[in-house]
Amino acid sequence: MKVEMAFRKLTVGHRQLPAIGGMALTALATIGTAVAQPNSTHGPNLATRPAGAIQLIGDVASPNGAPGNFADMAERAQPAVIGVISRSVEAKQLRPGLPFGDGPEEDAPNENAPGKGPSGPGGLSPRKSPNAIQSVAMGSGFFISPDGYAVTNSHVVKDSDTATILTSDKKSYSAKVVGRDALSDLALIKVDGRADFSYVKMAERPPRVGDWVLTVGNPFGLGGTVTAGIVSARERELENGPSEGFLQIDAPINSGDSGGPSLDTNGDVIGVNSMIFSPSGGWSGVAFAIPADTVKSVIPQLREKGTVTRASMGAEVQSVTPEIADGLGVENLQGAIIANLQKDGPAVKAGLRSGDVVTSVAGEPIKGATELTKRIHAMAPGSSVQLAMVRAGKQSSVSVTLGQLPNESQQSRPRNPE
Structure with a gap:
């Protein structure tokens, strides 16, 4: 029996054409490396634990290193994790014999839903335009500084310069896309107007195979969700994957978790969730995260100049x-x-x-x-x-x-x- 496998990005997508679901390997496993340059003096130092960052969870660790309870760590991490919604308007590609597009249109997202974007070009609603479609992508992200800088995946915000973020206290904010890097599949976004956001920091050292991992994300747009597992492999090479290789984890990851953090038992970020390997489109125990070392080299450049030089x-x-x-x-x-x-x-x-x-x-x-x-x-x-x-x-x-x-x-x- 032939079983077809596919790598899938973890963005929940809604379109007026058929919904964005699983995509083929060539479209998904195309994540590259990051240039290892010093942190920008203008950006947050991701390798240093500032005051206010999540503290060590030593009080819940058992003698063998496994946490006796994930609850304290989850409680501290969740306020730093956000839902990310981006919207874009695309020209509809018409096929001969199909005068209104290449498939049946879906109902547009709720007009009153949080983060609804503006009308299409010229004030024309994409829903009403016969030659345009509105694409809505929902993913995850996390704050890395109290003044509103947050990390997510590039593919979550790839077609938009703005995004709506949803925090754990059910508030929504407008964010601008500071920079994105398709090769590493990382993006930096910024929320203005506050300087007291909860945030997490990057781990100072990579995890070992077998280490515990906690993930927090926004699966299927449901809101903050916590799962746990272990690091299954390091430097996992995939076709068109990052040059550092992925972290492979077995914590349950689903659509909408893209851009959320994978955390160690100290509450520090060891990776950014990006893809799953699945024969069915759902979680099958194999997920991939972009290593924290890549984040630490890419994000300062995105903050300083919006691009990455390699x-x-x-x-x-x-x-x-x-x-x-x-x-x-x-x-x-x-x-x-x-x-x-x-x-x-x-x-x-x-x-x-x-x-x-x-x-x-x-x-x-x-x-x-x-x-x-x-x-x-x-x-x-x-x-x-x-x-x-x-x-x-x-x-x-x-x-x-x-x-x-x-x-x-x-x-x-x-x-x-x-």
């Missing part, structure tokens, strides 16, 4: 598997094999070819494509880097002067772009 060597790579190593006739080969090269890109100019295997960066060995991508993206465009490589079974090295990853490449998120 270096590129103009190549697409994949990890060397035992099968690839056998095919190349090299035993115990580790690294990243070059699959495609950008025409006239930095790698081509340096003399690299398809089939070359990069084994180290600046003298430090790499294990695969994830590590190579992470290191290249973390460097400054215009800098030079020495790469050790294997070509036709022989070792050599080459110096590459790096370019800048174009914005369009970051938006389309190709496989491990270098």
Whole structure:
């Protein structure tokens, strides 16, 4: 029996055309890396616990490290977690023979629902326009500072410059999108007018496999919901996934949880929930979160300039598997094999070819494509880097002067772009 699997973003979507549900792997597992640059002096320091942040939950921990009760941690975390609603108006694509669109229209969301956006272009309601549809995306997010800065997923607010956020005390606020980064699937939004929001901070160190994890989100638009599980894997590589790899967790995650936090037993954020792996569209015990280290490198740049700068060597790579190593006739080969090269890109100019295997960066060995991508993206465009490589079974090295990853490449998120 053939079972079709799909990776699904966790946004609840409502459209006047068929509702946004599960999407195919190529449309979903396309999350990239973040450039590891110092935190902006203009943004919140995500690695430092400021006064007012969630405190350690030592009073509920048992001797073996497992919490005796999640209730205290959940009570402290929930006020920092928000629902995020974004709306956009899109032109309707017509198919021949279907004069009013490509499928039956759904009822529009409640006109009086919190966060309802303005009318469409020219004051015409998208519901009444035969050539426009209104898309509503509902996800989650969390405050990272008391003055209203919050993190969510890029795909939650990808088509809008504003959003409505719903707090745990049932209040709604308007938020502006400060910046978004499709490659890491992270976005920064800002609520003005208050300086006393509850907030959480990023964990100072990554979790271990088997550590407890608590997630808080807005599944199906129901409001604050808490689930628990463990970290199932780290640095999980998926096609078009982040270069750091995902955290894989088994806490129940559903549509609408996208952008919510995964927390350790200290109440600190270890990841941002982004995707699930599911044959049915619902939770199946396999969920993926963007690591906190990625958040700490991306968010300061989004706050400072609204975009993320990454270096590129103009190549697409994949990890060397035992099968690839056998095919190349090299035993115990580790690294990243070059699959495609950008025409006239930095790698081509340096003399690299398809089939070359990069084994180290600046003298430090790499294990695969994830590590190579992470290191290249973390460097400054215009800098030079020495790469050790294997070509036709022989070792050599080459110096590459790096370019800048174009914005369009970051938006389309190709496989491990270098």
